[in-house]
Amino acid sequence: MPCGSCEREAVKPPVPSRRDAIADDLRERIATGRLKPGDRLPSEAHLAAQYMVSTPTLRNALAVLQAESLVEKVHGKGNFVRRPLRRITYRGGGRTPGTQAVDLAPLSVTVHTTRVRARGHLTALLRTPTGSPLTEILCLGHEGDRPHSLARIYIPCDLAPAAVLRESLPYEGVLTRLMELRPPLAEVREEIGVRCPTPDEASTLRISSALAVLAVTRQTTDTAGRVVEAALLVLPGDRADAVFTTHHVIDERLAEG
Amino acid sequence: MPCGSCEREAVKPPVPSRRDAIADDLRERIATGRLKPGDRLPSEAHLAAQYMVSTPTLRNALAVLQAESLVEKVHGKGNFVRRPLRRITYRGGGRTPGTQAVDLAPLSVTVHTTRVRARGHLTALLRTPTGSPLTEILCLGHEGDRPHSLARIYIPCDLAPAAVLRESLPYEGVLTRLMELRPPLAEVREEIGVRCPTPDEASTLRISSALAVLAVTRQTTDTAGRVVEAALLVLPGDRADAVFTTHHVIDERLAEG
DNA sequence: GAGTGGTCTAGACCACGAG
């Protein structure tokens, strides 16, 4: 038990560090609207002078706010208050054709398909030998000018004929086309984890490599037990949620039948 | 586009920073087993001299490895190579009595129940007016001596009678007891997000406050549409996954029937 | 070229852990 005499803030540092004090102050300024979304903060040198700390200390304070995705650093321009983010909701589980996995409302998706060969994790996910041919569908979701979500979908080649890829349909077109070609599905397994983005992912999604991402690995199996799709989704952790809804009535109806 | 002439490593820094170079070297040493789990690294001063950098730079390199949860810092003792972590799997969705949400294999759970009153997010989650009485069940999972997972379960008081709480059953006992008392369930909604731990959570789980956590918000509804349970689970992001398996055969059987 | 953030230095002083 920590001593009860400290009237400070958190349990961690009995003496609140300058860094956290500054971060708290700026956080307050943002919360109360004295600093508005999109605003540029004073320069780091200016802020350092204002708070009477050295530049590294001030930068540490900004790093805290950056990790909370309240502040965005732009090299050569300044530090900016982030605009409130529209949340991304990944809907897992019982999807029916016509339901989108991700809310696509104000979203445009860039699709790029290539042929690749299974290797590494993919062979395990697809239960396929190393080197077997796959179609990779790379989907990059945009909201306005900002990248938003990243999906890599892998499908055995015989289920994703070249015709589908050449037609250069929009995102939704490709997906519905693939659904039609697919044998009836038996099971969807979705695994959700947290990790730091790879450098690629960080630059593609334009997020700090310090910001954790929500990684969804989806494995879809048909009634014959064959894996017909493996999908790797990456969503920025500060904006994304995954939602799963399970209806137990179904189980009960089955039990009764 | 960055210049094509750089044969360096990532896209991010065309000139690899000393920090990343050192982090890479130490990561390599760990990966190849030259530094083994549990080992103490040389002191920061020693490492700084060895790499011929200043202490802050070396500390930045260690911070990278810490964020990757490869290295654990212990104030006053040193930096240690983390032991490989047993992964925590949260199983969501269609649970039946007898199936655990979290693999409890080598796990002990400390339970603590209190009466609280609904406020803030809880009122929305439980669809209950502010101030209505709730039973809070605080579960802290341990693996050996290390905390492992944190769950706060909220239940309307009438569904969690005092008898259950006073019996001071072990974790599993409490849960099965509650299940028996519960009306048949209709729906489970699970929302999964990523965030930084609160200072409380960080110290309870003994994780760095920089390490993101997987936060699961579970809302369980009975057949009458009443929310009979809200659960807030917090799992350390470096060890935890959530897995959801959806069987589509069920839907098809229903459609056929 | 002026202004910005990004990285780094070579120290200082404090807080914690163990003997």
Next chain:
DNA sequence: TCGTGGTCTAGACCACTCA
């Protein structure tokens, strides 16, 4: 007490952006 990590300083130099 000693060695450890935690925080901080007051600069330096480089890279990026924009006029």
